[in-house]
Amino acid sequence: MGPGRTTLVPPPGAASPVRHPEAPAPGTLLGPHYDQCFGCGEGQPHGLHLQARAGEGVSITAEFTVQPAHQGAPGLAHGGVLASALDETLGSLNWLLRVIAVTGRLETDFVRPVPVGATLHLEARCMGIDGRKIYASAVGRIDRPDGPVAVRADAVFIEVKLDHFTRNGRPEEIKAAMADPDQIKVARAFEVNP
Numbered sequence: 001m002g003p004g005r006t007t008l009v010p011p012p013g014a015a016s017p018v019r020h021p022e023a024p025a026p027g028t029l030l031g032p033h034y035d036q037c038f039g040c041g042e043g044q045p046h047g048l049h050l051q052a053r054a055g056e057g058v059s060i061t062a063e064f065t066v067q068p069a070h071q072g073a074p075g076l077a078h079g080g081v082l083a084s085a086l087d088e089t090l091g092s093l094n095w096l097l098r099v100i101a102v103t104g105r106l107e108t109d110f111v112r113p114v115p116v117g118a119t120l121h122l123e124a125r126c127m128g129i130d131g132r133k134i135y136a137s138a139v140g141r142i143d144r145p146d147g148p149v150a151v152r153a154d155a156v157f158i159e160v161k162l163d164h165f166t167r168n169g170r171p172e173e174i175k176a177a178m179a180d181p182d183q184i185k186v187a188r189a190f191e192v193n194p
């Protein structure tokens, strides 16, 4: 089965996800993985500024408040922005697995519209691991952790090495990131694997 047709359900032989022994404790605010990230970076004026926390097991909770810059229709969040919020929350599972992985496939259900000013309460969980493939699902609820479901996603992330970024990123941003001590710290956290 090639990419694009890949099922988003872990296959029968998939391993259960294991929380890395040095993963941040449940409740810990994770902080941005890159200052210029559209999802979590503080240096992006119109970014999502999504704040993710470690959950129990291999799970993440996150919050994102829809800004006027995120509109698709008048007063409503753009679907692609909501997919970005799900993608970012799912990507934050990397911190708990201590594995670098990028989104291979992301399928989103838009269940109800999300108004500007609403806070999306997101939760992501790793469902299984099969070789380099990490299966994960997420849900986003309106205004409260137990609020009405607005969006859901299922995804496959693919494990990569750090050189995925250095080989493929535009050289000027790569150079700047490698000169930034905070960025080096993030990269180091992922270099140590059991």
Ligand SMILES: CCCCCCCCCCCC(=O)SCCNC(=O)CCNC(=O)[C@H](O)C(C)(C)COP(=O)(O)OP(=O)(O)OC[C@H]1O[C@@H](n2cnc3c(N)ncnc32)[C@H](O)[C@@H]1OP(=O)(O)O
Pocket (backbone or CB within 6 Å): 001, 002, 003, 004, 006, 033, 087, 088, 091, 092, 094, 100, 101, 102, 103, 104, 105, 131, 132, 133, 156, 158, 160, 186, 187, 190
């Ligand atoms: C500093 C820290 C920062 C931490 C950085 C954290 C960033 C988080 C940001 C949020 C997340 C993002 O948006 S990440 C950005 C969006 N995503 C991307 O840009 C990814 C672009 N795609 C790629 O670079 C590539 O296609 C890869 C790396 C995904 C796969 O290429 P590859 O490495 O050559 O892998 P390949 O051998 O083909 O496949 C390996 C296995 O994965 C499966 N596979 C491959 N592609 C897919 C796919 N699209 N959907 C499903 N499954 C797939 C294959 O079937 C195979 O399964 P089997 O045969 O083994 O069974």
